[in-house]
Amino acid sequence: MRLTACDVRALDAGAEPGQLVPDAMALCPELELHASDREADRKALERLSVWCGRYTPWVAADPAGLGEEPDGLLLDITGCAHLFGGEAKLLSLLCGRLEGFGLTARCAIASTPGAAWACARYGCEAPCIVPPGKEAEALRSLPVAALRLGGEEIDGLVRLGLKRVGDLYGKPRAPLVARFGANIARRLDEALGFEPEPISPNLPHIPYRTSLAFTEGLTRQAHIEEAIKRLAADLCEVLEQERKGARRIELQLFRVDGEVTRLFAGTSFATHEASHLAGLFHEKLGFLGDDFDPGFGIEAITLACLAVDPLSLEQGSFDKTGEQRFGLEQFVDRVSNRFGADRVLRLEPRASHIPERGGAAVSALRGISPAMRGWKTYMGEHRAAVLGGSLPRPLRLLPVAEPVDVVAEVPEGPPRIFHWRKIAHRVLRAEGPERVSPEWWRGGNQRTRDYYRVEDAEGRRFWLYRDGLYHRDNDGPRWFLHGVFE
């Protein structure tokens, strides 16, 4: 067992990461040990990276995309610092907040990610800002490990006597590359700004985003909603200028204690109507009700469009129909965002003869799909097959067919009496069988079904089927009730 991390006091006592536990205990008997939990560490870092989203939308875990576990955050504050009163203010604000959360953090601002990384991890303990163009000076006295190199490369350099980053300045490149590969030269150039190094954030690129910060935390829902209205108005102004409409929006509520609540809303049509967007979050917050906890207050709110569509050129017709269509879509948006997209549905036909696969309910947020036009042909096909005006398919289909006890006159004939949900039904009229063969290409042991439409003595109509065939299936067919007719 080895130590994976130590706090400042443990470091002072002589313990260090990578040390064997007995060695550390020998140095410092009063050492307090906790089992390391990588999953929890990763999650905590992820939460922190979301929280850092209030300073800049470009936050990446560090090292991003490498094999190692990330143990830091990279923030691209280009164009963001002035919103917080300059780089120095931003840095002290950030450090102060992190300290408030009880975290020990080392921060540095530099023109390149490499230089900032080196200063934060190997520079002085206090937060530092490297002015543009002074990277070489700032890194000169740091150990070569500050260049984000692998263990072998560091050992090799140290063996050659190149212990400081400054030792590498002005050295001929060719022998270095020949001996260690191109990595060392590349890392040095990246740190000094001779080679570009983009940060890839762990968030999708968000083109439209507005935020509001408050000096005093908001605790009342009405106040929060008012702030959302203002943000939506700002966002929609930008959208309208670009002739875009929002399809998916995200609301982030930053609590004073560092928790971030993220709410998502979708729309079924591209819109830049501020009151509609704000209304969607009104539904969300309303549905959360008492579950929504603003804690000690909401100190900042961010509203961002995750997906936009170009606005359709047809803008409301003169007759009433256009207006009504709009009302329908707004209704679908509101209800879907309040209760979930799977609670407002439209029916869609599917190309299958198996009854339960013949139709599906899909979210109405997706609008009318081309497949829904298929209902017309479906209706035509089935009308022709009906005898005497009774209908071929039931209005209600059970999600799972329920087994029933059946008495039939002849084994392959229609049922005469069946018991369903503890009630006996005497069948007077029956029509069938309508044979539905299994879809062999799906595999599994499905059996052939013979469907009967039956009517009992009181005039109630049901849809029953016999599962399996007498001559083929040895254990004998069983009966199921699958639907209830009108």
Place this chain on the structure above:
Amino acid sequence: MDRRALIADLKSQIAGSGTEGASGFGVIPLGMQVADLLPGGGLRKGALHEVAAAAYRDMGAATGFLAALTACAMKASSRPVLWCEARRPPFDMGQLYGPGIAAFGLDPVRLLIAVPPSDGDCLWIMEEALRSRAFSLVIGEIDGRSAALGLSATRRLQLAAEETNTLALLFTAHAKGNASVAVTRWHVGGAESRNVLYTDEIEMLPGRPRWDVSLARCRGGQPGRWQMEWSAEESELSLVSLVEEVQAVPLPVLREVEDKIVFLRQTA
């Protein structure tokens, strides 16, 4: 002059309060034969109506009757219909099935289904739907015994329906319902369908959907009890005489094939 204006004002007030009469409101026609049974000749728009099943076993029949009313509403207006499905007992006789709805004569493209998590949410959705003016008919499935469904809840729905001239329907399962301000209340049970014979064998087949419908309450009209039949082709309800009907068996189609007469199935 002043007097005339006063008289005109009074006249308009009288006309306004007379919505209980025959001409003050729009209706959705249900069929030629059913027209005489209801005030105004159909189901009154801008009002709340209630449909209940006569017993738990008749939930299917009541669904059918609701679907018939929906089809009539779809015929009268191009706007879509919202159906709030409870999917909880006692509404546990299956979920609305697209192919069945299409076969019944409804247009599935114009049907939206909402699945509210609770009865209170169902009322909320219904009221929002009525106020959105986007629908021609809003149906809600709420157990009649539910605490959420009281006099004030139904009055809210009635007001919303009146304001937007939209038809609202409550499907209150089979229980004896709470107090309600609904304009009409229907109880629907199953009814034996007409025999359809196609061979000389004695084989009875189910015919067109048929229900035993009783109008338990009707503001401005007479309660009554009838048997009604649904025609999917015409999209209208018709009355069935309770007197033993003459079995109008459709004649089998005859066709000669090599001097042999065969009976073919009559298709609709």
